[in-house]
Amino acid sequence: MGGYGDVQCIDENGIRLDGRKIDEVRPMSIEVGVVPVADGSARMKWGLNDVIAAVYGPMEAHPRKIQRQDRAVLDVRYNMAPFSTTDRIRPGFNRRSREISKVTAEALESVVLTELYPRSKIRVEIEIICAEAGTRCAGITAASVALAHAGIPMTDLVVSVASGKVHDVVVCDLNKEEDNYGEADLPMGILPNTGELVFLQMDGDLSPQQFQEAWDYNMGAAKVIHEVMVEALKGGDE
Amino acid sequence: MSIPLVPKLLRAHLADLAKEGKRHDGRGRFEGRKVELEVDCLPRAEGSARVRMGDTIVFAGVKFQIMTPYPDRPNQGGLMCSAEVRPVAGRGWEPGPPSPESIELGRVVDRGIRESGCINTEDLCIIPGEKAWQVILDLFALSDDGNLFDAFGLAAIAALKNATIPAERFEAGEDRPLEVSKTPIMCSYHKVGGRFVYDTDKKEELGGDERIHITLGDDDHVHSLQKGLKGIFTAAEFAEIMSEARSRCSELRDLIDQAVGK
Numbered sequence: 001m002g003g004y005g006d007v008q009c010i011d012e013n014g015i016r017l018d019g020r021k022i023d024e025v026r027p028m029s030i031e032v033g034v035v036p037v038a039d040g041s042a043r044m045k046w047g048l049n050d051v052i053a054a055v056y057g058p059m060e061a062h063p064r065k066i067q068r069q070d071r072a073v074l075d076v077r078y079n080m081a082p083f084s085t086t087d088r089i090r091p092g093f094n095r096r097s098r099e100i101s102k103v104t105a106e107a108l109e110s111v112v113l114t115e116l117y118p119r120s121k122i123r124v125e126i127e128i129i130c131a132e133a134g135t136r137c138a139g140i141t142a143a144s145v146a147l148a149h150a151g152i153p154m155t156d157l158v159v160s161v162a163s164g165k166v167h168d169v170v171v172c173d174l175n176k177e178e179d180n181y182g183e184a185d186l187p188m189g190i191l192p193n194t195g196e197l198v199f200l201q202m203d204g205d206l207s208p209q210q211f212q213e214a215w216d217y218n219m220g221a222a223k224v225i226h227e228v229m230v231e232a233l234k235g236g237d238e
Numbered sequence: 239m240s241i242p243l244v245p246k247l248l249r250a251h252l253a254d255l256a257k258e259g260k261r262h263d264g265r266g267r268f269e270g271r272k273v274e275l276e277v278d279c280l281p282r283a284e285g286s287a288r289v290r291m292g293d294t295i296v297f298a299g300v301k302f303q304i305m306t307p308y309p310d311r312p313n314q315g316g317l318m319c320s321a322e323v324r325p326v327a328g329r330g331w332e333p334g335p336p337s338p339e340s341i342e343l344g345r346v347v348d349r350g351i352r353e354s355g356c357i358n359t360e361d362l363c364i365i366p367g368e369k370a371w372q373v374i375l376d377l378f379a380l381s382d383d384g385n386l387f388d389a390f391g392l393a394a395i396a397a398l399k400n401a402t403i404p405a406e407r408f409e410a411g412e413d414r415p416l417e418v419s420k421t422p423i424m425c426s427y428h429k430v431g432g433r434f435v436y437d438t439d440k441k442e443e444l445g446g447d448e449r450i451h452i453t454l455g456d457d458d459h460v461h462s463l464q465k466g467l468k469g470i471f472t473a474a475e476f477a478e479i480m481s482e483a484r485s486r487c488s489e490l491r492d493l494i495d496q497a498v499g500k
Contacts, residue, residue: 034295034380035295035326035327035380035381036293036295036381036383037293037327037328037329037381037382037383037440038326038328038381048281048282050280050281052326052380054326056325056329059329077324077325077333079324081297081299081376081378082299082301082320082322082374082376082378083280083282083283083286083297083299083300083301083376083378084280084282084283084299085282086282086407087301088301088303088374088376091320091322091336091376092335123325125324125325125326127324127326127378127380129280129297129299129378130280130281130282130283131282
């Protein structure tokens with residue numbers, strides 16, 4: 001974070017580099033059934049982000065030490081393809097992807113009725129094939145659609161979105177420039193039917209007022225995104 | 239990949255079908271699945287392609303890096319090709335370091351492209367002995383329903399053919415298209431029920447024996463061959479699939495030319 005360079009992210013009329021107003025989300029679309037061999041899958045395009053989530057299972061959990069007697073475990077992997085960013089990423093896990101995999105698993109475990117499938121595991125694979133900003137949010141959102149597409153019982157979908165601050169202005173759904181040059185980032189995972197949270201991170205610097213503003217933007221954006229998710233599942237391939 | 243559970247039943251079923259000259263999905267022996275090819279589909283890659291063959295889906299992405307030329311070849315750049323089959327692609331693919339299967343995939347595709355000479359490595363030199371372009375071709379499987387080899391091979395050459403060298407971003411001159419002078423194509427044949435068939439799906443792969451991959455360049459020159467898995471084949475069997483490969487490769491070459499607009 002910090003103000004490297006002097007990129008002007010918002011003009012005098014409050015219009016952002018990609019033409020959005022400060023409270024608008026980037027254009028998005030969701031398609032289900034994109035991984036034909038998986039039990040459930042979803043592809044989410046969100047700005048330039050292109051994210052695919054696939055679900056396998058419930059299946060036998062192995063090795064046995066990961067089994068839980070009273071519930072299923074979620075085995076979540078978040079990964080960025082080598083060609084998904086401007087500079088190539090060396091394949092393989094790194095500290096960032098492990099952390100995102102962990103918090104994503106914990107967010108999704110909060111809604112999946114894991115107690116219905118003791119001793120089993122549900123594999124959730126999140127692959128970022130093109131990255132802009134907010135890939136973890138797109139990943140969580142796509143994964144919850146893929147779980148629903150796989151027919152796995154859940155209490156709710158999870159909508160994830162990040163708002164933040166750039167040039168001291170709070171904006172909804174950060175794009176790449178705002179993420180790079182901005183001063184704060186607040187990603188949240190929201191249950192659209194109750195407004196409860198299952199995922200929360202933040203870094204940067206926000207005043208109490210700005211924090212509330214970013215929070216409210218996320219809550220508002222979640223409603224818009226939820227509609228796209230429901231529409232994708234209704235018009236699904238089967 | 240984990241050991242498949244019911245290969246015996248499947249093998250018997252496929253062998254019965256073979257006796258009647260059939261395949262389990264109704265295709266002819268040398269009939270491929272429907273092929274979809276889309277290029278320039280990944281905005282962050284300098285060249286990209288998506289290939290779908292039946293329910294097999296793969297992506298290829300090209301990136302560039304600046305490298306120091308090897309001392310024995312001071313005026314040449316380099317090409318690196320790697321394939322990754324992550325657990326997203328199917329139940330049988332497990333997390334962890336690259337499996338021997340995915341390493342073989344990457345290397346066989348790499349040989350076909352490299353040996354065809356379609357990329358002139360001298361053309362990648364920026365300053366002799368100091369700076370040259372390294373072309374990095376990453377192959378990524380999204381959905382594995384068999385014959386990842388051919389899907390990767392097709393995506394690889396299509397992605398290279400729409401790649402742009404991002405010279406401006408590296409302050410090394412003007413952006414220009416990567417020159418790709420030839421179109422190597424791979425065709426794979428798998429022995430199922432005692433005879434070779436083209437473009438096997440996952441079931442046929444699980445219930446089959448050895449496989450043979452043939453990469454042909456322009457004018458039917460052979461650029462790479464690979465026999466994989468346990469099995470014995472005769473010269474006559476090989477001659478038959480080689481002749482089939484010639485006609486199939488030229489069909490796929492036309493498809494590439496159409497997609498990249500040449």
